[in-house]
Amino acid sequence: DGGITQSPKYLFRKEGQNVTLSCEQNLNHDAMYWYRQDPGQGLRLIYYSQIVNDFQKGDIAEGYSVSREKKESFPLTVTSAQKNPTAFYLCASSMLRNTGELFFGEGSRLTVL
């Protein structure tokens, strides 16, 4: 079945550690996105990529990094520079001609201890 897979679903991290969240899609979508969700807030865009080996910062990119070495994969690293990393992280993908119609993964919940 086609879809978008995030892992891990739950992750605990100590302060000062980097952590990488995985996102893989087999929908043959060109565009991929990372959003952050905090309680009572909408989704905020961290990074997005419309083509392999290229990506752009979203609204809250500070403290995060991404790579897009393959069309199917768009991992997100939460670095120790991110001041408040505890959140629910959502990866999404879309066709280039219709970038509003996002397909989301099930999310990864990161908790910093």
Added chain:
Amino acid sequence: GQQLNQSPQSMFIQEGEDVSMNCTSSSIFNTWLWYKQDPGEGPVLLIALYKAGELTSNGRLTAQFGITRKDSFLNISASIPSDVGIYFCAGSAGSSNTGKLIFGQGTTLQVKP
């Protein structure tokens, strides 16, 4: 930057009742979308609107793209328990293939059987 105001923030209704929620923007959008998020999951697209004045239905759901292009509403008729979740509006000011989406804060819906 652009902001979306979504209301109400939460609703608690009886099964069988109709529901209405809306989003307003401080600036013009070219695309409006409505997503639903079940607890612990990623959002799923319900309805996409691409033309001012457009009224679109998806089963018991009806959404409209406001004529001013600064607002949209979503109606759910005859609510059922599985309608429970968080509903997000999202808008894009770009064309369909450049779209950075802006998300509203969400409307949490609870349905009493």
